[in-house]
Amino acid sequence: xxxxxxxxxxxxxxxxxxxxxxxxxxxxxxxxxxxxxxxxxxxxxxxxxxxxxxxxxxxxxxxxxxxxxxxxxxxxxxxxxxxxxxxxxxxxxxxxxxxxxxxxxxxxxxxxxxxxxxxxxxxxxxxxxxxxxxxxxxxxxxxxxxxxxxxxxxxxxxxxxxxxxxxxxxxxxxxxxxxxxxxxxxxxxxxxxxxxxxxxxxxxxxxxxxxxxxxxxxxxxxxxxxxxxxxxxxxxxxxxxxxxxxxxxxxxxxxxxxxxxxxxxxxxxxxxxxxxxxxxxxxxxxxxxxxxxxxxxxxxxxxxxxxxxxxxxxxxxxxxxxxxxxxxxxxxxxxxxxxxxxxxxxxxxxxxxxxxxxxxxxxxxx
Ligand code: FAD
Numbered sequence: 001x002x003x004x005x006x007x008x009x010x011x012x013x014x015x016x017x018x019x020x021x022x023x024x025x026x027x028x029x030x031x032x033x034x035x036x037x038x039x040x041x042x043x044x045x046x047x048x049x050x051x052x053x054x055x056x057x058x059x060x061x062x063x064x065x066x067x068x069x070x071x072x073x074x075x076x077x078x079x080x081x082x083x084x085x086x087x088x089x090x091x092x093x094x095x096x097x098x099x100x101x102x103x104x105x106x107x108x109x110x111x112x113x114x115x116x117x118x119x120x121x122x123x124x125x126x127x128x129x130x131x132x133x134x135x136x137x138x139x140x141x142x143x144x145x146x147x148x149x150x151x152x153x154x155x156x157x158x159x160x161x162x163x164x165x166x167x168x169x170x171x172x173x174x175x176x177x178x179x180x181x182x183x184x185x186x187x188x189x190x191x192x193x194x195x196x197x198x199x200x201x202x203x204x205x206x207x208x209x210x211x212x213x214x215x216x217x218x219x220x221x222x223x224x225x226x227x228x229x230x231x232x233x234x235x236x237x238x239x240x241x242x243x244x245x246x247x248x249x250x251x252x253x254x255x256x257x258x259x260x261x262x263x264x265x266x267x268x269x270x271x272x273x274x275x276x277x278x279x280x281x282x283x284x285x286x287x288x289x290x291x292x293x294x295x296x297x298x299x300x301x302x303x304x305x306x307x308x309x310x311x312x313x314x315x316x317x318x319x320x321x322x323x324x325x326x327x328x329x330x331x332x333x334x335x336x337x338x339x340x341x342x343x344x345x346x347x348x349x350x351x352x353x354x355x356x357x358x359x360x361x362x363x364x365x366x
Contacts, residue, residue, distance in 0.1 A: 011040020013337030
């Protein structure tokens with residue numbers, strides 16, 4: 001079989017490039033996917049009770065990148081959902097990320113924005129060199145808030161102390177000196193009106209795109225000729241683990257359906273200190289589906305299972321750098337996406353990267 005373009009992986013990265021090749025270049029493209037469905041981790045489906053769930057954990061679309069938003073809007077309409085998260089601390093549900101409301105509720109105070117700024121300054125520790133996620137938290141909010149909100153949650157999430165993780169983990173969580181209790185402050189937010197899977201199906205509704213499901217690319221590659229391979233699978237697998245297996249954190253998802261209209265106060269409730277799970281998502285609160293039952297998902301982070309989050313430590317980055325040296329030598333293989341680049345991408349960032357990769361590719365072939 002001969003295809004000019006072959007893509008491994010039908011996640012958002014692979015599908016965006018496939019769509020661009022098929023529609024912009026009007027060329028045929030083969031997508032090879034190990035799982036029995038397209039969409040990668042954004043895949044959603046209706047469960048036995050008819051409730052739309054996110055099979056690989058809750059996915060909320062948010063971006064400031066107008067081009068990405070307009071691009072995906074060609075394949076879906078959106079609901080105007082604004083994400084909100086509550087965190088269960090000391091018997092109270094407080095807004096996350098930390099806002100003026102969070103501080104007032106945690107400490108039974110009635111401070112205004114300026115007073116909260118002053119309060120946090122007094123709590124914050126003077127850390128000379130911020131090297132780890134623990135340093136980030138202590139330097140911004142001090143020991144007590146660190147223990148209440150960040151320490152145990154991060155331990156549950158990563159299985160190690162925040163002092164062993166690089167700064168990226170806790171730096172991602174903003175601290176707001178205002179009353180904006182939305183989880184994300186991005187300009188464009190929402191959920192695809194008919195779900196992510198439907199959006200993905202619309203992306204590949206072009207007969208130039210051939211999709212091979214339930215197929216590990218290694219089983220078929222020796223029978224396929226290509227000019228360009230766009231690889232979105234794990235890099236260590238591509239190189240037969242010659243520099244060792246890259247570490248990932250996984251999650252076990254536990255779904256439960258209740259004969260209730262509503263289960264909890266917010267779409268997501270975090271449990272930093274209680275229980276073994278990190279958070280509970282109630283899907284109807286994301287999708288706005290009307291149903292007399294409701295489905296929730298509890299997340300239990302674990303070491304084994306699907307590779308979800310690249311491990312954010314110096315050693316893991318150094319190990320990946322060995323693979324990067326190999327990747328640079330490839331002439332017709334493009335590594336793209338969260339597994340191939342061993343980095344956490346939000347959906348908008350991976351689509352942005354895929355659009356840019358396509359632009360570069362099309363400049364080379366034109
Ligand atoms: P993937 O979606 O993982 O796609 C890669 C594909 O390659 C997979 O389908 C895989 O089966 C396939 N593959 C792997 N190996 C092979 C092989 N050997 N042969 C063939 N196929 C193979 N982003 C947000 O913006 N908002 C959120 O709220 C959000 N929540 C998230 C929650 C969780 C729990 C996780 C893990 C991620 C979340 N993300 C979120 C990030 C989002 O999932 C990613 O941005 C997106 O999935 C990345 O797309 P991708 O194509 O790079 O990877």
